[in-house]
Amino acid sequence: MALDAADAAIAALAGWSRQDEKWMQGSYRFSTFPAAIAFVDRVAEIAEAMNHHPFIAIDYKKVTLRLTTWHAGGLTELDLESARRYNEIYETSIPARG
Template sequence: MDFTQKKCVSCETGGDPLPDSEVQNNLASIPNWELDGKMIHREFEFQDFKDAMVFVNKVADLAESEGHHPDITIHWNKVRLDLWTHSMNGLSENDFIVASKIDKI
């Protein structure tokens, strides 16, 4: 499934997280991301801190436009992104949409 063609929908009211079978199916479309309990994550490595921050700012712009935000951890030239839908305490389609679009940055 091409999640880059989709737009996040509001999920502030909660709902049920995706079933494990759907999560596994969706992971196939974002091969560099890993499942970690109730979230997906990916680490990116850059030349230096400045390049890492340029990337983080692009991710921030994307997250704002989608209304769905990753947790971001920065260690000099490395950036880790964690995605999950807090209101559902698990994964939603929004997480896969944002992950797919981040991969295009």
């Protein structure tokens, strides 16, 4: 994916940014640690279904996800679709956001 196209698509995703030519990152805040873990559980379900797994960092009530597509050598539509789905569950399925 061309970097200009990636930048435009990522800019439309709340909480996400491009880290370099190969990675994008999104962060989510929660009101409690259990809510953060519940979100990560949902991320895991989506990642398994898509067979596309993010790097996940859990810092108490903050979850950071990093995406890239290894076999493509950088960002693809698969990364963008994953980020869209993660944003959707954050907005609709997790009641204890912070």
